Amino acid sequence: MSLIPGKKAPAFGLRDQNGEMVKLSMLKGKKALLYFFPKADTSG
Amino acid sequence: MRDAASELAELGITPIGISPDKREKQKKFDDKYELGFRFLSDEAHAVAEAYGVWAEKTLAGKTYMGIVRSAFLVNEKGALIDVKYNISPDQTIPFVRKALGESEPPAKSAPQKVEWRLDLKSADDEEKASTRTVNQATDELNDLFKRQRYCVLATERDGAPYGNLVAFASTPDLTELMFVTSRDTRKYGNIQANRQVALVIDNRSNEASDLLTGLAVTALGIAEQIPESKREHMRSLYLAKHDLKPFLDAEDTVLIQMLVQKYIVVSGLDSVIELTPAE
Numbered sequence: 001m002s003l004i005p006g007k008k009a010p011a012f013g014l015r016d017q018n019g020e021m022v023k024l025s026m027l028k029g030k031k032a033l034l035y036f037f038p039k040a041d042t043s044g
Numbered sequence: 045m046r047d048a049a050s051e052l053a054e055l056g057i058t059p060i061g062i063s064p065d066k067r068e069k070q071k072k073f074d075d076k077y078e079l080g081f082r083f084l085s086d087e088a089h090a091v092a093e094a095y096g097v098w099a100e101k102t103l104a105g106k107t108y109m110g111i112v113r114s115a116f117l118v119n120e121k122g123a124l125i126d127v128k129y130n131i132s133p134d135q136t137i138p139f140v141r142k143a144l145g146e147s148e149p150p151a152k153s154a155p156q157k158v159e160w161r162l163d164l165k166s167a168d169d170e171e172k173a174s175t176r177t178v179n180q181a182t183d184e185l186n187d188l189f190k191r192q193r194y195c196v197l198a199t200e201r202d203g204a205p206y207g208n209l210v211a212f213a214s215t216p217d218l219t220e221l222m223f224v225t226s227r228d229t230r231k232y233g234n235i236q237a238n239r240q241v242a243l244v245i246d247n248r249s250n251e252a253s254d255l256l257t258g259l260a261v262t263a264l265g266i267a268e269q270i271p272e273s274k275r276e277h278m279r280s281l282y283l284a285k286h287d288l289k290p291f292l293d294a295e296d297t298v299l300i301q302m303l304v305q306k307y308i309v310v311s312g313l314d315s316v317i318e319l320t321p322a323e
Contacts, residue, residue, distance in 0.1 A: 003096055003127050004127060005125060005126050005127055006124065007123065008122055009124050010094040010095060012084075012090075012094065014085060015084065015085055016070075016082050016083060016084055016085075017082070017083045027118065027122075028122055030056065031055075031057045031118065031120060032057060032059075032060055032117075033052060033058070033059045033136075033140060034060050034115070034116040035059065035061050035062065035114075035115050036063070036095065036111050036112070036113065036115075037061060037062075037113050037295070038063065038110055038113060039065050039069075
């Protein structure tokens with residue numbers, strides 16, 4: 001199922017590379033680019 | 045992606061990279077490339093599924109589930125400004141600019157006529173020399189650059205020279221040469237240490253006659269990553285010559301341009317001319 005502009009971005013809570021929890025709600029107040037990519041260090 | 049981080053910062057955007065890698069893997073990736081990105085580990089790919097980027101992919105005839113490289117620009121209130129599924133790494137910044145209604149910064153070098161100045165280094169063959177014009181010389185170079193696919197790249201680090209073969213391409217006005225490299229190569233490391241590089245492009249056929257009829261061009265110049273505004277243009281020039289799109293699109297691959305400061309053109313045994321961009 002694809003998302004479309006104008007809709008709310010689905011909420012999430014994930015840990016970053018330093019173990020800190022990052023939630024979408026914490027990013028509010030600033031624009032953010034969510035960039036999904038296949039496994040790091042591969043060409044995929 | 046490295047350049048992207050600073051460009052995004054300028055646009056006031058927090059970049060967040062999300063992949064199914066373990067945290068430790070992302071940490072290593074981050075340490076290695078110093079991207080300045082925040083990486084989130086989505087091992088269970090639940091977030092990927094919520095965003096619709098977890099999909100069946102095919103590689104070498106096998107199907108598996110994986111991430112479709114995608115970008116989501118989120119506004120200050122958590123709503124999606126724009127969405128792009130199946131994005132290539134170098135489309136990311138143009139996607140963001142377009143979504144924000146920002147125009148691309150003007151290309152630094154719009155196609156304009158570049159003058160070259162010719163210096164004769166061997167005047168012993170005066171008849172030949174007098175008929176040799178700048179235009180003939182640039183035509184000769186363009187012809188050679190079109191025919192040859194590979195050339196030797198010379199780099200240096202800590203006083204140690206290094207040479208290797210690269211697949212190169214040129215701009216029609218000859219002001220830039222370009223080649224691709226992975227970041228984890230010796231040549232890339234050398235270029236980071238010293239941007240002054242040389243390329244040797246020649247037409248040798250490995251016959252004895254090469255000594256008399258061969259043409260060898262040494263290009264001296266500065267290697268650098270291609271500015272975002274020029275990247276599409278340079279990419280298309282490069283891909284028009286080399287069928288290397290998968291390599292060029294790889295995460296770790298960079299297209300490097302060399303701004304040419306001087307061409308030293310040696311034809312036959314002793315005819316040497318130099319071409320420099322005229323002021």
